Amino acid sequence: MKNKIISKVQLSDSIFKIEVEAPLIARSRKPGNFVMVRVGENGERIPLTIADANRDKGTITMVVQKMGVSSAKLCELNSGDCITDLVGPLGKPTKIEKVGTVLACCGGVGVAPMLPIIEAHQKVGNRVITILAARTKELVILEEEVRKFSDEVVIMTDDGSYGNKGLVTAGMEQVIARESIHECVTIGPAIMMKFCAETTRKYDIHTVASLNSIMVDGTGMCGACRVSVAGKTRFTCIDGPEFDAHQVDFDEILTRLKGYQDKEKLGNKLQEVK
């Protein structure tokens, strides 16, 4: 049996951590890589970041948030079930260099893809400060794992129910005011990444964003994932998913993410009828 789920842990109301057998991907994946997943014969292909991998066990871990039909289908699977299709690793790996201090800003489920990146930064000797941002306490996930790979963790919640009250950018300003940051990485909702980029632009801090475009194949074949970077059209799946955040046209991404909204709602309804 292929792509068997080894374990499934619920991290919050809508977020699940899924460990799945994929020995080849576990061996070849690098921080920043993602996989394409399809559940069921009528399933859609969706991209998910490889949050962790265990070479010896031959498994990879994904952290999935229920958004619509496809992510929900995946979250409904249990240990022992198999994922219909799983392919990867895809995308260019994160560029990891010794730069000094790295500020990692993650929002929502973006924490998961950040884990392998901060782990790698720490390995090459960078000081890692991670900002974990969420709407409310319940949505702060993977805190323990984040602490393992960070020299310092700042927690921000919109409602102040945990950590400091305020948006991710407030936390960033505080850190930047206090010490010099050599590189910033941001992963989360597009709108959050946009404001992270605006913040670091003021201080001229090189910033990398991991984009979450809509994808179909994930191999460069369709162009669904195209984004404008420095005025040029690039494909997130093969040219990214990480780009210089100061060059990315986030407004275009925000619009493109809404492209299938009507259709997806229909998909949700169909699902309910069944």
Place this chain on the structure above:
Amino acid sequence: MIDKIKEQRNEAWRVELRKKLKAKDRKAIERIVIPEEDSLERIKSQRIEVNRPITFDQAQTEASRCMDCANPTCMEGCPVGINIPGFIKNIEQGDIMNAASILKETSVLPAVCGRVCPQEKQCEARCFYAEKLNLPAVAIGALERFAADYEQSNQTKSDQVNERVSNGVKIAVIGSGPSGLSFAGDMAKYGYEVTVFEALHEIGGVLKYGIPEFRLPNAVVDAEIENLKELGVQFVTNFIVGQTASIQDLKEDGFAAFYIASGAGLPRFMNIPGENANGILSSNEYLTRVNLMGADLAESDTPVMTGKNVVVIGGGNTAMDSVRTAKRLGAERAMIVYRRSQDEMPARKEEVHHAEAEGVEFLTLSNPVEYVADDNGRVSHVKIQKMELGEPDESGRRRPVSIPGSEYLLEASVVVVAVGVSPNPLMTNVMPELNSTDWGTIMVDESLQSSINDIYAGGDIVRGGASVILAMGDGRKAAKNMHEKLIGN
């Protein structure tokens, strides 16, 4: 090979068959009109095949038109040199299984080629009827489809699948399009242990994700893949060579040689203002959503953009497939926007006629220069500039020249960009030692070997966008050369 074909022509039954009808009487028979599904009926579904099967009698009658020429020029028009009179005369005498087995000597996918080959430019263009008599050519493609379908629908296979003796040598194929499949078939017949690796979750390459079911049903492709499985070919889907594992990893796993047939999968855009608006997609995306992911079916989770006015940019097969798909997805107006005139369209004539019958509109000598989006970022109009034909270019086609001031806005709810594809960069990106051209195609020598020993390449990744039959031909040629090299060592 040629001697064998001559010999067969001199077999007693062939000589008899030739005498049965006078050339004059053969000439007098009218070319078969291939039956079609009614155009209003067929656009109700993506999955109704347009060309209907011909009957046994129709096939035999059409086959009897063929003169069984001593010098069959038709074969020169076929890129893989199928023994055309050989298979046609078998149809005429009623031995369809033998006809199918003659096809299989040269082509692993006759049911596919019979449907999608540009016959009118290839074999049929060189038929004696067309060249010398100025009469409609023998319907070689339709006969090829007939024989291959007959075999597929019969339990007993033609005598291709003999008990195979494995030589134990492992060969890897990268990509499961027509080129990889034909290579795999031949290598399996030579006795190798062949494994085909495919990045997607389905086998077949463009045959599955690109060419729609109304032209080439998936069942036809699957039947051909079954034949390969019976020959011992192994298929591994969801495996990207260069990412899931490298060529080096595969070597360590014991693979002795490789054939790269990774196709020309990278869609091109025109880089004009507004092109990244929602509702503007590449033909690859549009066709993949529908053909590979089944977006036309209610039970599929994959959505596809639909709308009243669908504008397709381009004039090739891909553009025709996209615009006809749009019609089937319910577009009120499905339009082709092409910068030259209809005569210059690279698409097959048959496809253009089918599209016209289905109500597709052709806006020729028109070129998009900009897209306009609504407040939600969804495309609403295409700004079109009118063109006129100027001097002929290198390809001999008259170059389109824009007419200043002729711009106007055309309403569009979906735009499909079908202006060509570039070679798939997945392999060349991770293997810099694999020499490639400025275009991104892999460089090969006459034997189709790449700059790396024991790595061969063919099909669209070497030619750029070409055709099914050329991709298949490369697969056969590479198999022959690789085999000779491996046993020579």
